[in-house]
Structure formats: C-alpha cells, structure tokens
Amino acid sequence: MREQRRYPERPSDPYPAVTGSSRDPGYRSFDGQRDIWEKKYDLVLGRPFDRITQEAVDACSDIARLTLHAQWDQGDEDHRRCWAHLRGRHPALIEHQILQASSAPGTSRHHWGTDFDMFSLTMSEWHQPPLSEAHGWLEENASIYGFSQPYCAPTEHGRVFSWGYMEEAWHWSFYPIAEALMEFASAHRDELEDRLVGLWDERDRQRSREGKPSAYRFIRSHWSSYIFNVSRDLR
Numbered sequence: 001m002r003e004q005r006r007y008p009e010r011p012s013d014p015y016p017a018v019t020g021s022s023r024d025p026g027y028r029s030f031d032g033q034r035d036i037w038e039k040k041y042d043l044v045l046g047r048p049f050d051r052i053t054q055e056a057v058d059a060c061s062d063i064a065r066l067t068l069h070a071q072w073d074q075g076d077e078d079h080r081r082c083w084a085h086l087r088g089r090h091p092a093l094i095e096h097q098i099l100q101a102s103s104a105p106g107t108s109r110h111h112w113g114t115d116f117d118m119f120s121l122t123m124s125e126w127h128q129p130p131l132s133e134a135h136g137w138l139e140e141n142a143s144i145y146g147f148s149q150p151y152c153a154p155t156e157h158g159r160v161f162s163w164g165y166m167e168e169a170w171h172w173s174f175y176p177i178a179e180a181l182m183e184f185a186s187a188h189r190d191e192l193e194d195r196l197v198g199l200w201d202e203r204d205r206q207r208s209r210e211g212k213p214s215a216y217r218f219i220r221s222h223w224s225s226y227i228f229n230v231s232r233d234l235r
C-alpha cells in the first residue's frame with residue numbers, strides 16, 4: 001500500500017480570511033495578452049495599471065506631477081500628458097512601464113497553464129494582514145505542494161537583474177511543469193525569438209494600418225530577460 005503523504009495543516013488563520021477570493025483562472029491566450037498589452041500601450045485600458053518608474057518621473061518632470069511607483073491612470077490628466085510625451089519621445093519607456101508587472105503577448109507565463117494570480121494585484125495589500133500572513137504561509141508551505149513564486153523582490157535569493165518584473169506576491173507557478181517549459185524555452189531560444197518577432201511584426205503592421213505606433217520595439221531586444229530573469233528556486 002502506498003504511504004500516505006502528510007501535508008501540513010492549513011492554518012486556521014489567516015487562511016479562512018482569504019479563501020475563495022482567487023481572482024484569475026491563470027491561463028491567458030496570446031490574443032488575450034495582446035489585447036491587454038496594446039490597451040495599456042494606447043492608454044485605453046479603463047483601469048489603473050502597472051507602475052510609474054523613476055525614469056518616467058524624470059522624463060516628465062517639467063510637464064507632469066507623477067508619484068513614483070503609483071499606478072498609471074488614464075483618468076489623470078498629468079498621467080495622460082506624460083504618456084503622450086513618452087510615446088512621442090521615449091517609446092521604449094512606455095513598454096518599460098507596462099513591463100513592470102505585465103507581459104508582452106507571447107512572453108507571459110500565463111500562456112503556459114501553469115501560473116495564476118491570487119487575491120490582490122496590489123503589493124501594498126500583501127504587506128499587511130491578512131495577505132502578509134497568507135504570504136508567510138505560502139513561503140513556508142507552497143513548495144511542499146509544488147508551487148513557487150517566480151517574481152520575487154530584486155534582493156531576494158540573490159536576484160540582481162537589470163531587466164525583469166517587479167515583485168509579484170500574488171503570482172504563483174506550478175513548478176514541475178513550469179520549470180520543464182523554462183528548460184525547453186532555454187534550449188530553443190532562437191526558434192522562440194523568430195516566432196515572437198514574427199508575431200509582433202504582424203501586430204505592428206496591423207497597428208500601422210490603423211494609424212497606431214509600433215508597440216513592440218523595446219521588447220524585441222529584451223524579451224529573453226523577461227522570460228528568464230525569474231526566481232527558479234522551489235523553496
């Protein structure tokens with residue numbers, strides 16, 4: 001008879017406080033991610049997203065009041081003014097704003113069916129109860145069930161990357177399959193790049209026909225950082 005694996009008890013608290021509020025089915029198609037990416041690029045998403053970097057604050061210091069690390073909000077006049085300035089003068093910075101916590105189509109781990117977001121997509125909420133306690137429990141126990149957090153703080157686990165996503169306490173990954181996909185991607189970088197660039201070129205041609213600017217310039221030369229600069233520890 002197979003030995004029964006013993007799992008740790010669910011903590012009585014804070015588990016009940018956060019259960020039932022997982023907000024994302026996990027899987028997203030290329031087209032779904034493209035829609036999000038381009039709506040952000042065109043500042044028409046309809047809700048605040050990602051976050052304002054120091055480079056954006058500096059580039060717009062003469063024309064807009066911005067709060068570092070706040071979310072971009074199309075309803076804010078200063079944000080709209082800065083976004084238009086960046087789009088015209090610093091288009092790579094636009095992609096860099098989105099890439100704080102959101103992937104270009106084709107590079108998202110949400111395409112894999114192994115990754116999902118839980119509860120809140122706002123880091124400050126993960127710094128206070130009940131989510132800070134839930135995160136402590138996940139850090140202790142999630143690996144027993146095969147789950148890991150790929151996007152960690154830059155200083156955690158010796159992670160020092162020049163390009164990569166911010167910490168996402170909400171994004172978890174089923175490690176056994178995700179790691180196999182990472183190894184596959186790593187062994188097929190050239191084929192992957194050809195395919196991604198082909199898909200982005202196709203989108204840019206379509207956008208050009210619609211009178212819209214390219215939305216895939218920076219990612220073209222940095223895509224691999226955003227796929228491979230993640231924590232690959234099962235802790």
Ligand SMILES: [Zn+2]
Pocket residue numbers: 110116117171
């Ligand atoms: Zn996610």
